[in-house]
Amino acid sequence: MPAVRSNIVPLRHAKPGVVAYVKSPAEWFVANSGWIQGSDGVVLIDTCGTEQATLELVRDVRKYAGDRELTVVITHAHGEHHNGLGVALRDGGTALAAPAALDVVKAGPQTYGNVFTYTRWGVLEPPEPDAVHPVIGWRRLDLGDAAADVVAVPGVAHTAGDLVVHEPRSGTLFTGDLVVIGDTPVAVHGSIPGWLDALDWLQDTFRPRTLVPGHGPVANPGHTAFHAMRVYLEWLLEVTERQTDFTKLARQASLRWPSWRNPERHIGNLMRAYADQHGRKLDVDLAIDAILAAAGGRIDLDYLLDGEPVRQIS
Structure with missing residues (x-):
């Protein structure tokens, strides 16, 4: 399997100072970051x-941004997105998270x-508790x-x-x-209808001209990213309305979306969809066990993440 490559991709058509830090290929524990910088501060x-x-x-x-004041926004409480928060704030700065993610993010x-x-996790420490603040509604920095x-x-969406x-x-x-x-989305901690x-x-709210997804390449106008996500999530609900053979349905999903990485995630998503529309509480641990069974056991990140990052300015 090829080594993970980390590419800094400035958004050429965007205002200078908006940067997507795109990790490829989309893989377990490989996620995108980015930053927005101005004369008085930078948002990571x-x-x-x-x-x-x-x-790195x-x-x-x-x-690129020098010593401007740093604010880190954590989009959600999954480790590949927030594990490094304490590292990023070692020299100061503040962080923002959604209220429902706050406790997990503060815990480290x-x-x-x-x-x-x-x-090779390295030294990962939790952030200082008073450095992380909740965002309710809309906040302009x-x-x-x-x-x-x-x-x-x-509401509840991905998480x-x-x-x-x-x-x-x-x-x-x-996003x-x-x-x-x-990449195959992960839905076990969220809600398919949500x-x-x-x-x-x-x-409807943003009408974005450029999307920087959590995993995968930057999408420009006319890209089918929203449509593709919607088709997949609607399919999960449709097929689990009356069917409970999640293993069989997961094989069907792999055939329908053959180019998506990490197809073992389909079975957990199907279990989430079934629970959502039948008013049942999903046993997340059971869903994770099903994903790992489909993957053949625990996932070896030493194998997946081996190799030095390669940075390219484009």
């Missing part, structure tokens, strides 16, 4: 899952020992000659506590994992 959207990857991210932010890194095997809108997603970040002048929307491209509502809300 998400960190990385390990100390080393976060140190912060180094690149500082290379999640390494999911029951799911992954890995030996004034960065001097730029702005960033940090907005809480209504119970999702945030998005919008740069209004360029129309760039950092977190509400949108992923080229996620569908959130996709409509994103399009």
Whole structure:
């Protein structure tokens, strides 16, 4: 399997100072970040899952943004997005998270020992508790000659506590994992109907000209990212209305979306969809066990994440 590559992709058609930090290929524990910088501050959207990857991210932010005041926005409380928060704030700064994500983010890194095997997490510490603040509704961050809108997603979608970040002048929307491209989404911690509502809300509220997804490449106008997500989530609800053979349905999903990475996630998503529409509480641990069974056991991140990041300015 090829080594993970980390590419800094400035958004050429966007206002200078809006940068997507795109990790490829989309893989377990490989997620995108990005930043918006102005004369008075810089907003970093998400960190990385390990100390080393976060140190490299912060180094690149500082290379472009200098010593401007740092605010880190955590889009949701999954470890590949927030594990490095304490690392990113070692030299100061503040962080924002949705209220439902606040406790997990403050508690520090999640390494999911029951799911992954890995030996190179590095030194990951929790952030200072008083450095992390909740975002309720809509908050505009004034960065001097730029702005960033940090907005809480209504209801439960990908998780119970999702945030998005919008740069209004360029129309760039950092979606977190509400949108992923080229990768099978993960729905076990959220709500399929709520996620569908959130996709409509994103399009109606922001009408974005550029999407920076939580996983996968940057999407420009005319991209089918929203449509592809919606088709998949609607299919999950449709097929689980009367069927409970999740293994069989997961095989069907793999055939319908053959290019998506990590197809073992389908079975957990189907279990979530069934629980959502039949008014049942999903046993998340059971869903994770089903995903791991489909993957052939615990997932070896040493194998997946091996290799030095390669940065390209385009």
